[in-house]
Amino acid sequence: MSVVGIDFGAQSTKIGVARNKGIDIITNEVSNRQTPSLVGFNARSRAIGESAKTQETSNLKNTVGGLKRLIGRSFGDPDLQVEQEYSTAPICDVNGQAGVEVNYLGKKEKFTAIQLVAMYLQKIKDITSKELRLPVSDVTLSVPAWFTDVQRRAMIDAGDIAGLNVLRLINDTTATALGYGITKLDLPGPEEKPRRVMFVDIGYSDYTASIVEFRKGELNVKSTAYDRHFGGRNFDKALTEHFADEFKEKFKVDIRTHPKAWARTLAAAEKLKKVLSANPQAPLSIESLMEDVDVRAMVKRDELEDMVRPLLDRITVPVEQALAEAKLKAEDIDHIEMVGGCTRVPAVKEAISKFFGKNLSFTLNQDEAIARGCAFSCATLSPVFRVRDFSVHDIVNYPIDFTWEQSPDIPDEDTSLTVFSRGNVMPSTKILTFYRKQAFDLEARYAKPEQLPGKLNPWIGRFSVKGVKADANNDFMICKLKARLNLHGILNVESGYYVEDMEVEEPVPEEGEKKEGDAMDTDAANGEEQPKKTRKVKKQVRKGDLPIVSGTAGIDQAAKEALTERENAMYMEDKLVAETDEKKNELESSIYELRDKIDGVYSEFASDDEKDKLRAKLTDVEDWLYEEGEDTTKSVYVSKMDEIRFISGPIIQRYREKVEAEREAVRKAEEEAAAKKRADIAAQKKAAEDAKKAEEEKNKPAAAEADAEMKDAPADADAAQGETGEKQ
Known part of the structure; x- marks a missing residue:
């Protein structure tokens, strides 16, 4: 995802x-x-x-x-x-x-x-x-x-x-x-x-x-x-207007009468504006702008600022x-x-x-x-x-009013309310309450149309609330509507429901909060739970939903599906055109590539008869491509490519087999060389080890004699000492 x-x-x-x-x-x-x-x-x-x-x-x-x-x-x-x-x-x-x-x-x-x-x-x-x-x-x-x-x-x-x-x-x-x-x-x-x-x-x-x-x-x-x-386009237009006057006076051409010349000057003016942001002056030069006339100009940054002075103010x-x-x-x-x-x-x-x-x-x-x-x-x-x-807390930029018809049963009822004021946090949800005995409509519109861009219609939507009726006592139904300005900044009345005033029991909060570990009353300490105190209060309880039919400025689902289908069809057409062009380019490049290679790398793999056949086919397809085949279907280009491959395929296959054989030979030679190198290294290693062992064997007798001499030396010394003592 x-x-x-x-x-x-x-x-x-x-x-x-x-x-x-x-x-x-x-x-x-x-x-x-x-x-x-x-x-x-x-x-x-x-x-x-x-x-x-x-x-x-x-x-x-x-x-x-x-x-x-x-x-x-x-x-x-x-x-x-x-x-x-x-x-x-x-x-x-x-x-x-x-x-x-x-x-x-x-x-x-x-x-x-x-x-x-x-x-x-x-x-x-x-x-x-x-x-x-x-x-x-x-x-x-x-x-x-x-x-x-x-x-x-x-x-x-x-x-x-x-x-x-x-x-x-x-x-x-x-x-x-x-x-x-x-x-x-x-x-x-x-x-x-x-x-x-x-x-x-x-x-x-x-x-x-x-x-x-x-x-x-x-x-x-x-x-x-x-x-x-x-914005930037205002700077570009001011420069282009300046150049239009200068070119008319200096080069006697009027780009205002020539859309392409105007467009080229506008593009050049945009580049010039960017250069002037880093340099005090910059040149402009356009070749053959119109009527084969080349134009040139030089503009200073100060001059540009004068041109857009009303904007900068x-x-x-x-x-x-x-x-x-x-x-x-x-x-x-x-x-x-x-x-x-x-x-x-x-x-x-x-x-x-x-x-x-x-x-x-x-x-x-x-x-x-x-x-x-x-x-x-x-x-x-x-x-x-x-x-x-x-x-992220954004804000409402335009205040939104809801208006509705006055209820005949409430003569002094207000008929409009600013539900979302300018500066309110968005997204935001407001609950609107109405007292009605029959279905009713309400409209949402922008409260200050003069703040809207251009002359946009301030109307946002109309919402019809259904399923409203008086109760058994002919009393009003209390209707609640959820109006939401969502993440997108789009307004909807998302849902409606009705409530009734009912007496319900709720627990009475005790004085002071009991903390864990505090001493409790005796019964509670003995494990007997005391009944909680309750009181009756009047509350509005939700009793059911009210269907809402919305009419807004968005496209309805059927129209959207039709537009989606049309877009998908155009997309597939574009894709087919792109693939057709790709096949045409592939056919054209194959003709030139094969014509070059048949006398080059493929030469030794084709007989003279095969070469003649391939050259003739390439010429035929090339003539067709630049005459009848300039604009045809993808399948035709593919079939022409297949005709060429039918003749060139065996030649290319022989070439590839030889190349593959050469690669295989090179690979084997490399493997043999690597194996020989590994064997040489192993032999050298073994020879070094053998030499080391021989050296060790050669040194063993000399070491043994030296040990023997060292062992006899103390005995001789004692004997000599004994003899000396006897003589004394």
């Missing part, structure tokens, strides 16, 4: 996986650590990720980017006009939802943003599966903090269509905060002052500032503010809003962590540092921090991995 975190970005996506006792960012099929968030369409198949990026300039109208900026939007949303400025594919209405119209398989097709995101997530799933060599199912997916209920439901639906089980949708800055906090071993304890960190995340298309308090084993998001139209606004909402001052923040590619821009860093009057922190990987946090989140939710306990 795999644990995967996906940082789904507007420009590119990073994938984090839990393995080797840590988090790795995995690479895609071309060994890049980030995959372009693009989906392209052509006459034969879809191109997703890197392949879409490769053909983007030549296939502008059929390549879609900014997927997360489109999902969950209605076509009438004014934000889509902004997105059309950055999208080369035409955005259109698909049953009220935002989508695109493209040429696919030779005809016009419309796809919703949910379908496009599902296509892209399917590609991300494939990349991950190939890297891990495991099936991928459970994932955590990042979303902007400003996503509403409808956008979050759309992301879950897209994940379902792609065959992914989204364990959690986590806000970008919350994922960053989790990745930051879970690895820190020096966080303050429960009774100490928390560590306050401001996370400033400025990516390709938006800017989020969050204040998070850390204590040992937990993080609490205190406030989040954002600017949805501040807004840079401290989200930070100020986050501080105000958390009721804090700049000096209350302990650290300012910068993440996101756009935080490399010197003017951005300088403005934030100046606002706080302290140095900024860059301890996290600016591009990969969110993906790492998502992978940690997935690991904490997965039963497979053991992760250090770390609680």
Whole structure:
């Protein structure tokens, strides 16, 4: 079972996986650590990720980017006009939802943003599966903090269509905060002052500032503010507009009238922006931009800052809003962590540092921090991995009201209630109580529509409570509804039940707690148990469930199954096209390889007649390949390959047999040489041992004589001494 975190970005996506006792960012099929968030369409198949990026300039109208900026939007949303400025594919209405119209398989097709995101997530799933060599199912997916209920439901639906089980949708800055906090071993304890960190995340298309308090084993998001139209793409567009004016004046070409020239200039402007982050000035040069005109320009960093001055003037606004909402001052923040590619821009860093009057922190990987946090989140939710306990308390960003029809039996009843206020901890559950004699409905909607991104519909859902009726005395049924804002930030009325006021007996707590070992009363000491005192109290007792019928913005099950089936069919078509291309390339390379080898390494293994037959077949297949066989089916390429193998097979077999025989001879020679070497070593060892033994035998008699002499010496001395004594 795999644990995967996906940082789904507007420009590119990073994938984090839990393995080797840590988090790795995995690479895609071309060994890049980030995959372009693009989906392209052509006459034969879809191109997703890197392949879409490769053909983007030549296939502008059929390549879609900014997927997360489109999902969950209605076509009438004014934000889509902004997105059309950055999208080369035409955005259109698909049953009220935002989508695109493209040429696919030779005809016009419309796809919703949910379908496009599902296509892209399917590609991300494939990349991950190939890297891990495991099936991928459970994932955590990042979303902007400003996503509403409808956008979050759309992301879950897209994940379902792609065959992914989204364990959690986590806000970008919350994922960053989790990745930051879970690895820190020096966080303050429960009774100490928390560590306050401001996370400033400025990516390709938006800017989020969050204040998070850390204590040992937990993080609490205190406030989040954002600017949805501040990011790297705004810098790129400002540069491109500048170059459009300069090229028109200097080189007499108008790139605004030429989409491909505009796209090439935009790509060059993005590279130039990155160079200017590290250098005071940088050149731009594009060959044959349009009308065979080469263009050149030089831009200074100061000039770029002047171009985006209106943008830079807004840079401290989200930070100020986050501080105000958390009721804090700049000096209350302990650290300012910068993440996101756009935080490399010197003017951005300088403005934030100046606002706080302290140095900024860059301890996290600016591009990969969110993906790492998502992978940690997935690991904490997965039963497979053991992760250090770390609680994540996010907050509600938009207040949610419930409204209902007034009961005819309660004329002064309120008909609305703010159930989840802005800043409430999430996930969160609230119990709503109603007194009713018949079934009733209630609606959930955002309390302040003006705070929502664009012009999103504030409506969240309608919930019908069934099975409600008056009791035998025509009294109200007391209905309890459980409203929950879950891990994803999605609202549901999860269950309903009814209760009755009943008298129940409960034990009366005795005065003073009896401690173990204390003297008890006599009867108790004698082993006789005293009856416990009880009292009757009125309590609400659950008596039964109430069915709830929910109507929300999510796709219904039948429609989701149809979209899943369509996605699977397109996926199999893409796979077949890829395999067909692979077989075609294999056939082409085999023709050139055999033509070269028949006069080379295979020459001595084929007769002249076989050589002539093989050359003729190769020529026939080559002519067919570049005429009729340019675009055919996989099975035809396989059959052509079989025709060539029928002639070349015996020749190749003879060659392989000789090669194998030579290898066998070499192997035997090596084995004999090794055996001879082992025998030589053994013989040398034996000779050395024999010589040693001979030397020992030779030295034995001399040693024996020496011993004998030593033994006789004392006796002679005594004898001599005795003689001397006698003479005296």
